[in-house]
Amino acid sequence: xxxxxxxxxxxxxxxxxxxxxxxxxxxxxxxxxxxxxxxxxxxxxxxxxxxxxxxxxxxxxxxxxxxxxxxxxxxxxxxxxxxxxxxxxxxxxxxxxxxxxxxxxxxxxxxxxxxxxx
Numbered sequence: 001x002x003x004x005x006x007x008x009x010x011x012x013x014x015x016x017x018x019x020x021x022x023x024x025x026x027x028x029x030x031x032x033x034x035x036x037x038x039x040x041x042x043x044x045x046x047x048x049x050x051x052x053x054x055x056x057x058x059x060x061x062x063x064x065x066x067x068x069x070x071x072x073x074x075x076x077x078x079x080x081x082x083x084x085x086x087x088x089x090x091x092x093x094x095x096x097x098x099x100x101x102x103x104x105x106x107x108x109x110x111x112x113x114x115x116x117x118x
Contacts, residue, residue, distance in 0.1 A: 001037065001097040002064050006054040008090040015050035018085040019043070022052070029076040030056060035063025049087070057097075064094065 010018045022041045030039045037057040044051040058064040067073050 001100075002058045002061050003095045003097055004054070004056040004058060004064055005093040005095060006052075006056075006090045007093075008052050008054075008085075009047075009087045010050040010052060010085050011087050012050055014083070014085050018050070018052070018083070021080070021083060021085065022054075025079060026054075026076055029072050032072050033067045033070050035059040035067060061094075061096075 027039055027041060030036045035058050037059055039057070040053075040055040042053040042055065044053065058067070
């Protein structure tokens with residue numbers, strides 16, 4: 001599984017509008033893209049200025065790469081840029097999941113170890 005992480009500082013005057021955009025536009029767009037397993041839109045709680053993280057979980061690297069050329073993704077990015085929500089250019093990271101306690105990693109199902117006698 002791959003995780004696409006975006007970190008963004010928003011314009012204070014546009015923060016509420018950006019949050020609405022993220023919930024209504026971006027999450028809806030990601031949900032439509034094949035290979036997107038989940039997406040979390042997170043506001044940094046202790047930040048003095050509006051700061052956000054996107055954690056988008058992809059089946060694998062190929063699914064993420066295919067998403068970048070998907071018209072739904074591209075349209076959402078154009079709308080994001082047109083909104084001029086960000087104060088600084090977003091930091092973007094692509095990470096490979098090496099493990100998880102919540103389910104699957106690397107496309108394999110997680111099987112919890114059993115204790116003998118249970």
